[in-house]
Amino acid sequence: MDAVLIAKERTSLSEDAFYEIVVWQVPSPVPGSGHGFKYRLALVVRGECILRYDNERGKGDHRHIGEREEPFEFTTLEALLTAFERDMERMLA
Known part of the structure; x- marks a missing residue:
């Protein structure tokens, strides 16, 4: 099985802020992780x-x-x- 993109979104919060979520389902865990996902979630x-x-x-x-x-x-x-959502809310408050 190849990696499958299951989520990719970039959402603008204001003129100078956005968040991005990218999640892949992978056939075997990324070294150091024990699950079948590769992800990055960012608040900029x-x-x-x-x-x-x-x-x-x-x-x-x-x-x-x-x-x-x-x-x-x-x-x-x-x-x-x-x-991630909870941390975003705290940081933007």
């Missing part, structure tokens, strides 16, 4: 990515909040999207 404000969730090869599931990087425990795709 004034040209700077201030929030990003991704599972980079070898690093596994993690998130970037500003300059800080920390592990993220992936449970389900729905929980990932909920966590």
